Amino acid sequence: MSTVKVNQITKRFGNQQVVDHVSFEVQRGEIFGLLGPNGAGKTTTIRIILDIFKPDSGEVEVLGGPMNEEKKNRIGYLPEERGLYQDISLEVCLNYLARLKGLKPTEAAHRIEQSLKRFDLYEHRKKKVKALSKGMQQKAQLIATLVHDPELIIVDEPFSALDPVNTQMVKDLLREERERGKTIIMCTHQMHQVEELCDRLVLINHGKVMLYGDLDGIRRRYAARKILVCPLGDLPADLPGVQRIERENSGYLLHLTEHTHPQAILKHLVEQGVALERFEVALPTLDEIFIQIVTARGEPL
Numbered sequence: 001m002s003t004v005k006v007n008q009i010t011k012r013f014g015n016q017q018v019v020d021h022v023s024f025e026v027q028r029g030e031i032f033g034l035l036g037p038n039g040a041g042k043t044t045t046i047r048i049i050l051d052i053f054k055p056d057s058g059e060v061e062v063l064g065g066p067m068n069e070e071k072k073n074r075i076g077y078l079p080e081e082r083g084l085y086q087d088i089s090l091e092v093c094l095n096y097l098a099r100l101k102g103l104k105p106t107e108a109a110h111r112i113e114q115s116l117k118r119f120d121l122y123e124h125r126k127k128k129v130k131a132l133s134k135g136m137q138q139k140a141q142l143i144a145t146l147v148h149d150p151e152l153i154i155v156d157e158p159f160s161a162l163d164p165v166n167t168q169m170v171k172d173l174l175r176e177e178r179e180r181g182k183t184i185i186m187c188t189h190q191m192h193q194v195e196e197l198c199d200r201l202v203l204i205n206h207g208k209v210m211l212y213g214d215l216d217g218i219r220r221r222y223a224a225r226k227i228l229v230c231p232l233g234d235l236p237a238d239l240p241g242v243q244r245i246e247r248e249n250s251g252y253l254l255h256l257t258e259h260t261h262p263q264a265i266l267k268h269l270v271e272q273g274v275a276l277e278r279f280e281v282a283l284p285t286l287d288e289i290f291i292q293i294v295t296a297r298g299e300p301l
Contacts, residue, residue: 002061003028003152003183004049009058011044011207018044020207021058026185031178033194033201033215034187035286041207042187043080046154049185050077063152073102076150080157080187082137084144086130090121093129094144101148108147115143119169134161142170146177153177156187171197191286203290210293219283222292225256227265230278241265251278 004026011019019041026032034042047053049060051067063071085093091112098108116122119139124132132140138161145153158174159167174184174197188194194201195215203211211218229235230251239245241260246253254265262281269276284292 001028002026003063004185005059005061006045006049007059007061009045009048009055009060011041011048011053011055018207019048019055022202022204022207022209023058024202024209024212026183027200028183029178029181030199031174031184031186031197033198034185034204035189035191035194035201036204036210037189040189040204042189042204043156045204046077046156046185046187050075050154073148074151076145076148076153078141078145078153078155078158080160082141084129084137084140087128089126090129090132090140091116091125094140094147097144098147103148111147112143115147119143119166135163135166138162139166139170142173146173150182152183152185154185154187157190158186158188159190159193191290195286201286203286205290205293211289215286218289219286220281222289223281223283225258225260226282227254227256227262228252228278228280228282229254229265229269229276231269232275232277236269236272236274239265240268253282 002025006022006024008021008023009019010017010021022041022045034045036042044053048055049062060067063074085096094112095105095108098112099105103111113122116125119142121136121139121143124136129137129140142155142158145155155174158170162170174186178184186194186198198215200214201211201218202209228248228251235245235252239254241257241264242254243257244255246255256262256265266279269279
């Protein structure tokens with residue numbers, strides 16, 4: 001069942017077409033990547049989903065229908081721009097935001113205390129928000145996003161300003177929320193984070209959908225004719241169907257000719273008595289796929 005359905009939405013600001021007939025669906029219980037470079041139209045799409053912006057055309061369904069005030073309390077949104085009140089203490093700020101989401105004072109205080117301890121912010125709870133580092137404020141915003149236990153979680157650049165330890169903490173938290181059946185939309189230009197976390201994705205550039213589907217299927221669709229092999233000994237001097245061989249860490253990257261199938265290479269190596277530690281089709285990264293697509297279309301990065 002879809003938690004979010006986006007159907008042919010468009011949005012123009014002045015002469016700039018920011019969102020251009022974008023469509024996708026987000027399934028319940030998945031981490032869905034909304035990705036693309038800066039200025040691609042990702043944040044505008046998120047704001048249309050949240051009913052902050054109205055689309056010029058197209059439709060959006062959230063949690064089974066059009067957005068309304070009741071549904072907003074079932075959504076957690078982490079914006080890219082920090083939105084915490086700077087001149088009050090962290091504890092007061094988070095309690096206030098939790099109350100706005102409908103939590104009773106006792107429940108809000110309990111949840112915030114637990115979250116502050118988990119994110120190593122408890123000892124900073126009496127400090128004014130503006131006295132906290134950027135990384136601390138990012139973690140505090142994530143607490144505010146999740147404190148009311150939302151069904152739909154939308155995070156825009158969630159790893160901004162976080163060090164590797166806290167980045168891993170946030171990744172673990174997002175995975176936990178997925179295991180609990182929550183739906184997560186992760187908006188980012190950091191494609192390696194999408195590769196690590198997301199089940200499916202849509203890639204937007206210049207406001208248009210360029211890729212949409214499950215991560216593994218997309219990578220296989222754009223796989224080049226390359227094989228990564230790690231032999232226990234030397235490779236044969238002659239490998240029919242191989243154009244070029246590159247050294248790749250502890251193995252070799254074989255570039256195949258147009259009509260050569262990977263299985264033919266594997267069969268030949270086995271027949272030659274080559275023991276293999278690893279043999280796999282080399283799948284491209286999302287960064288490589290994106291560059292390939294925009295270059296083919298002659299569009300600037």
